[in-house]
Amino acid sequence: MSMSDLAEPQVKTRPVFPISDAKFRTLGMIKVAQKAVTAHGQVVTLAFEGDRNSTLLVAPRHTAFWRKNDHLFHKDIANPQTGVSAARDVLGKNLLTAGDTDEWTAMRKETLRVINTSKPWFDRSLRSATDDLIEVMLTKQSTPTLDHCVAWSVRMTCDALLGTDNLNQDAEDLVQSLNRAFLDMGTPNARVANENAKVRAAELLNQARAQHGPDSIAALAFGTDQFDSHVIGLLAASLHINALVLFWALLQIAENPDVQRKLHDEAAPLGDATRRLSNAPYAYATLQETQRLRPAMAFIERQVRERFVLDGYTFEPGETVLFSPWFAQRDEAAWPDAQSFDPMRFQTPSNIIDGSFFPFGTGPRMCPGSPIVNQQVAYAISSIAKALTLRLNPETRPGDLAPLFQINLEPRGPVYLLATPNPA
Numbered sequence: 222m223s224m225s226d227l228a229e230p231q232v233k234t235r236p237v238f239p240i241s242d243a244k245f246r247t248l249g250m251i252k253v254a255q256k257a258v259t260a261h262g263q264v265v266t267l268a269f270e271g272d273r274n275s276t277l278l279v280a281p282r283h284t285a286f287w288r289k290n291d292h293l294f295h296k297d298i299a300n301p302q303t304g305v306s307a308a309r310d311v312l313g314k315n316l317l318t319a320g321d322t323d324e325w326t327a328m329r330k331e332t333l334r335v336i337n338t339s340k341p342w343f344d345r346s347l348r349s350a351t352d353d354l355i356e357v358m359l360t361k362q363s364t365p366t367l368d369h370c371v372a373w374s375v376r377m378t379c380d381a382l383l384g385t386d387n388l389n390q391d392a393e394d395l396v397q398s399l400n401r402a403f404l405d406m407g408t409p410n411a412r413v414a415n416e417n418a419k420v421r422a423a424e425l426l427n428q429a430r431a432q433h434g435p436d437s438i439a440a441l442a443f444g445t446d447q448f449d450s451h452v453i454g455l456l457a458a459s460l461h462i463n464a465l466v467l468f469w470a471l472l473q474i475a476e477n478p479d480v481q482r483k484l485h486d487e488a489a490p491l492g493d494a495t496r497r498l499s500n501a502p503y504a505y506a507t508l509q510e511t512q513r514l515r516p517a518m519a520f521i522e523r524q525v526r527e528r529f530v531l532d533g534y535t536f537e538p539g540e541t542v543l544f545s546p547w548f549a550q551r552d553e554a555a556w557p558d559a560q561s562f563d564p565m566r567f568q569t570p571s572n573i574i575d576g577s578f579f580p581f582g583t584g585p586r587m588c589p590g591s592p593i594v595n596q597q598v599a600y601a602i603s604s605i606a607k608a609l610t611l612r613l614n615p616e617t618r619p620g621d622l623a624p625l626f627q628i629n630l631e632p633r634g635p636v637y638l639l640a641t642p643n644p645a
C-alpha cells in the first residue's frame with residue numbers, strides 16, 4: 222500500500238434498506254428503522270419508493286458529531302421532499318420556523334421573550350388547566366386520556382400564544398385539523414384536509430386578533446406581515462406535542478406503582494405555588510425518563526450542507542439524514558438496562574453520555590419551548606400524583622399502547638387510564 226492510499230479516508234459503501242410504501246404504512250417508521258438497524262447497523266440508508274432516501278444515524282456518537290458540526294447540516298426548505306417543506310405546505314408559505322433565514326432568527330428571539338415562566342399568564346393557566354385535568358380524569362374516564370391531555374395543553378398554550386383562553390375549543394379543533402392535514406399529505410384527501418386546516422387557522426386568528434392580551438405572542442406579532450404563519454407555526458409546534466409528552470408520562474406512572482408512590486410522597490407536602498422543578502426533582506426526573514423512552518419527536522431530519530465523512534461513510538450535500546432520539550436514548554452502551562423505566566437515572570445528570578439524550582433537539586435550532594414545557598409537564602405530573610392514583614383500564618387493547626411515529630410519537634389507539642382520588 223502506498224503512502225497516498227494511507228492518507229485517504231477509507232470510504233465504505235453504505236448499506237441500503239429498501240422499503241415499499243405499503244410496508245411502510247403497515248409497519249410505521251419505528252419498526253422499519255428497527256429492522257434496518259438490526260440488519261445493517263447504526264448507519265443505514267432507507268430507500269423509499271420514488272427515489273427518496275434518508276440515512277439513519279442512530280448512535281449517540283452521531284448526535285454528538287451533529288452538535289459539534291452543526292454547520293454541516295441544515296433544514297432545506299427549497300427541497301420539496303423534506304419535512305420542513307411539507308410543513309410549509311400545510312402551515313403556509315411564510316412559515317418562519319422552516320428555513321435558516323433572518324426571519325427565523327427574529328422569530329426565535331421573540332418567542333424566547335414571550336415563552337417565559339415569569340409571565341403573569343404562566344401560573345394562572347397552569348393551575349387552572351391542571352385542576353381541570355384532575356377533574357376530568359376522575360369524571361370522564363371513558364374519554365381517551367390523550368384527549369384530556371390535548372385539552373390541558375390547549376388551555377395553557379392559548380393563554381401564552383394568543384393572549385386569551387377564550388378560544389380553547391377553536392384551538393382544539395385546529396389541533397385535530399392540522400393533524401389530519403399532515404396525515405393526509407400525498408393522498409387524494411390532501412387538498413380538502415389542507416383547506417380545512419387553513420380555514421380553522423384563519424378563524425382562530427381572527428378571533429385572537431379581536432381578543433389578544435398583552436404579553437402574548439399575538440401581541441408581539443401583530444403588525445408584522447407574517448403574523449399568521451408565525452402564530453400558527455408555534456401552535457402547530459406545541460399544542461399536540463405537549464399533550465403527547467404528558468400522556469406518555471401519565472401512562473408510565475400508571476404502569477409503575479413504585480414511581481407513582483415516590484411522586485406522591487414528593488408532592489404531598491408541596492402547595493400549588495411551590496410545586497416547581499426545583500422542589501420536585503423526582504417529578505422532573507420522571508418527565509425526563511418518559512422523554513427518554515417515548516421521545517415525542519423520535520427522529521429529527523436534516524439535509525447535508527457540506528460534504529463530510531462519518532464512521533468511514535461519505536455524505537454528499539443534499540442528502541437527508543435522520544438523527545434519532547428514539548434509538549440513541551435506548552442505546553445500551555449509554556443507558557444500562559435501557560428498556561426499563563427508571564427516573565433515578567436522571568438524579569446524576571453528569572453521567573449522561575454526549576449525544577444520548579436530546580428530546581428537544583440540539584444546537585441552535587433546539588426547541589425554544591423546552592424550559593416552559595418542562596415546568597408545565599412536571600407540575601402536572603406532580604399535581605396528578607398528589608391528587609390521584611392511576612392505573613391502566615384493563616379494557617385498553619395492548620396493541621393500542623404501542624407507539625407509532627407519524628407527526629409525533631402517538632399511541633396506536635385509544636388508551637384509557639382509571640383514576641381514584643387520594644385521601645386529602
Ligand code: HEM
Binds near residue numbers: 319329463
Ligand atoms: C414537550 C413538548 C415539546 C417537544 C418534545 C418539542 C420538541 C422539539 C424538537 C425536537 C425540536 C427541534 C426540531 C429540529 O431540530 O428540527 C423543536 C423545535 C421547535 N419547537 Fe418544540 N417541542 C415541544 C414543545 C414546544 C413548545 C411548547 C413550543 C412553543 C411554544 C415549541 C416550539 C418550537 C419551535 C418554534 C421549534 C423550531 C425551532 C427552530 O427551528 O429554531 N415546542 N421542538
